Amino acid sequence: xxxxxxxxxxxxxxxxxxxxxxxxxxxxxxxxxxxxxxxxxxxxxxxxxxxxxxxxxxxxxxxxxxxxxxxxxxxxxxxx
Numbered sequence: 001x002x003x004x005x006x007x008x009x010x011x012x013x014x015x016x017x018x019x020x021x022x023x024x025x026x027x028x029x030x031x032x033x034x035x036x037x038x039x040x041x042x043x044x045x046x047x048x049x050x051x052x053x054x055x056x057x058x059x060x061x062x063x064x065x066x067x068x069x070x071x072x073x074x075x076x077x078x079x080x
Contacts, residue, residue, distance in 0.1 A: 002035070017030060018051065019048065022052075023045050023049070026048070
């Protein structure tokens with residue numbers, strides 16, 4: 001994998017890593033595997049935080065759509 005990154009960078013490509021894990025967990029993995037050196041930089045903590053926020057907002061949007069949809073008559077609906 002690292003050799004591939006080296007070849008891509010030599011060809012003028014910009015190489016980056018995007019992850020949905022926690023910053024502490026993923027940063028450690030990236031540093032231990034040498035991917036930070038292969039890409040030429042370490043993970044941007046703000047980018048990781050923004051990705052996690054987007055992921056959370058996608059979940060909220062899904063639940064809002066579900067709550068706004070018509071509901072059938074069920075024992076749970078009757079109680080609420």
